[in-house]
Structures are given as C-alpha cells and as structure tokens.
Amino acid sequence: xxxxxxxxxxxxxxxxxxxxxxxxxxxxxxxxxxxxxxxxxxxxxxxxxxxxxxxxxxxxxxxxxxxxxxxxxxxxxxxxxxxxxxxxxxxxxxxxxxxxxxxxxxxxxxxxxxxxxxxxxxxxxxxxxxxxxxxxxxxxxxxxxxxxxxxxxxxxxxxxxxxxxxxxxxxxxxxxxxxxxxxxxxxxxxxxxxxxxxxxxxxxxxxxxxxxxxxxxxxxxxxxxxxxxxxxxxxxxxxxxxxxxxxxxxxxxxxxxxxxxxxxxxxxxxxxxxxxxxxxxxxxxxxxxxxxxxxxxxxxxxxxxxxxxxxxxxxxxxxxxxxxxxxxxxxx
Numbered sequence: 139x140x141x142x143x144x145x146x147x148x149x150x151x152x153x154x155x156x157x158x159x160x161x162x163x164x165x166x167x168x169x170x171x172x173x174x175x176x177x178x179x180x181x182x183x184x185x186x187x188x189x190x191x192x193x194x195x196x197x198x199x200x201x202x203x204x205x206x207x208x209x210x211x212x213x214x215x216x217x218x219x220x221x222x223x224x225x226x227x228x229x230x231x232x233x234x235x236x237x238x239x240x241x242x243x244x245x246x247x248x249x250x251x252x253x254x255x256x257x258x259x260x261x262x263x264x265x266x267x268x269x270x271x272x273x274x275x276x277x278x279x280x281x282x283x284x285x286x287x288x289x290x291x292x293x294x295x296x297x298x299x300x301x302x303x304x305x306x307x308x309x310x311x312x313x314x315x316x317x318x319x320x321x322x323x324x325x326x327x328x329x330x331x332x333x334x335x336x337x338x339x340x341x342x343x344x345x346x347x348x349x350x351x352x353x354x355x356x357x358x359x360x361x362x363x364x365x366x367x368x369x370x371x372x373x374x375x376x377x378x379x380x381x382x383x384x385x386x387x388x389x390x391x392x393x394x395x396x397x398x399x400x401x402x403x404x405x406x407x408x409x410x411x412x413x414x415x416x417x418x419x420x421x422x423x424x425x426x427x428x429x430x431x432x433x434x435x436x437x438x439x440x441x442x443x444x445x446x447x448x449x450x451x452x453x454x455x456x457x458x459x460x461x462x463x464x465x466x467x468x469x470x
Contacts, residue, residue, distance in 0.1 A: 150332070153191075153192070153326035153327075153330070154318045154323055156192040156195060156196075157318070158192075158316075159196055159315070161317060163314070165302075170270070170312075173200065174269050175200055176193055176200055176202070177202050177263050177268035177270070178190045178202070179206070179271055179272065180221055181221075181335070181337075182218075182224070183334055184320070184324045185315065185320060185323055187327060188327060191228070191332075193272060194228065194230055201230060202231045202268065203231065204233050204263070204266075205218060206235055206237060206255045207234055207236045209238070211337075211338070213337070213338060220334075233262050233265075235261060248347070257307060259309070259311075260306060268309075270309075270312055273313045274313075275315065276318050276319060277319045278320045278355065279300070279320075280300055281369045282355070283299040285354060286350065294376050294377075294379050294383065295380055299373040299377075300316070319366055386413060387413050387414045387417030388417070395464070396418065398464060400442050403439055412436060415432065415435060415436075419454075422467075423467045425456065426453075431451065431452075431453050435449075435458060447460070452470075455469060
C-alpha cells in the first residue's frame, strides 16, 4: 500500500518537521522543484523519525529510508529492527548498510563514525538513484556545533556551522530541520504516540557534544531564551562572511597563479596571504592547516627573500614546499 493511500499514515497530523520542511523548500525552490527520489537518513531516533514522516507526506511514494548500521554498540541490531518495523507500517522502502566505524589511534570516535556514515549514505544514495539525502540535524545540533567551534577557536568556516545544503561524495545532502528545536520534534511525536529509539550514548558525558547538550544548553536557555534564533543568525553571518573571503581568495589566486608564486603572495597583506593559502589548501588539496602551521608557513614565505631559501612544512597528509618560484603541496 503506497504512502498516500495508507490510512495509518494519513491519520498523523502535520507537525513542526512539516513546517520546517515547507520553509526549507520555499527557500530552495529551484533545487527541489522537480525531485525524483528523496532519501532520508533514518536512524530510528526522534529527529529522523519526524523528518521521515514529513518527507513522506511532502513527496508521496518518492521517499526511501537509509539506515547505517555502525555496529558500535549492542543496541545497533535493535535500532535496525525498529526501523524495519516502522517502515513496514508506513510502507516506506528501507535500505541498510553495515560499516566498520572503529576509529584509528589518535582519531576521534565521533569523527570516524561520521566519515563512515556519510560514505555509506552516499553509496546507498547512488545505488538507489536518490536525488538528495535529507539529514535530521536541527536547531539544537546547530547550536552545539557553534559552541564546539568556539571552544576550539575556529575561524569563519567553523563558526558558519552546518550548511543547509551541501555535496559530499558526489551526492546532494540537505538539512531541512535547522529552524526547529529537538524538543518540539519529540513533543510532537509523543502527542501522536509515535515511538522512536533512544541512543544510550547520548547520555554519556565523556563525549563533548553530550556535555554541551546536557549541561551547557540548559544554562544558556535559562539566561537567553531566544538563543536558538540569535545563535543561528550569528552562524548565518559567519557563513556569508566566509563566502566573501572565498571570493577574495579566488581573485588573489588568479593574481598569484596556481600553484601560487611566492613573490606575488608577498605583495598581499598577511591576512590576505593567510586567506588565499587556506583556500588553496582546502579547495585544491582537500586539507587544512592548523593556526600554528599557517603562521609558520606565513613566516617562511616572508623570509623567502633569496633563491636558495627553502620551504618545507608538513600540513595534513603532505608537505608544502618551495619549487623554484612557487609553492607546491606534495601528498605523502
């Protein structure tokens, strides 16, 4: 029985996820005006459950659910079984991929799981010919990202937080729920007697995001009740500023050449050199320099006044070196 003819599904009234999705589609009309198949990253949790229902109403019979089985905890099989049961009730096609999300020594477990998750979602999206994968991150997740970025001394790319639409592994990803809080989604699901799974690790304060959500956000909410909206505005301002800096970097790299000529770089202010080099490393070599590495690179460029002066600085999985008159990045 298709979604639009399913009485169980039709009996569920619209909720905050529907409203957020509607606003998102209004703001991104051109990209989503004629979609074929839409995939939802469905973990079984409250946020992805609300998004799955809203998307299935928005695009009857065009929605599929994608589940990534991390295998990182004993409950992973139960999460998958729950997703199977719910999708069977709602007549929504469900696809699963197992991943080995164990992290390497020195690697963050959260970062490792995220990398594997995006790759698995992209693989399934390609296999099922989905036009876009919708993710259920919401306003609270955006605030957590901003606070985490501030705690790490991030620049504008970090402060811009999570973009609403982006591409990874050749797949379109979108976050239509960034305008709604997680509590509103859970309250609505409870009112409709819709069950979801709770990840037990969400209460584990060993993870910094959990400490932010459990300890920091309640204090901020008490002091600044409208923090979601104001923090989101700050993230938007940072994103706009980063766009301008990227455009400036493109102009400067047109002048310096690619790879950039050292003498041409030296004609720029230190701030513009740093901006151009960040863009060059990120855009053309898919790596990023730490603040300390970038400061050292700028120092070496400034000191490069003779033909015999060498530059050799490890950044990411490679080195930036001087090759005659230009800088080069050599992967290792």
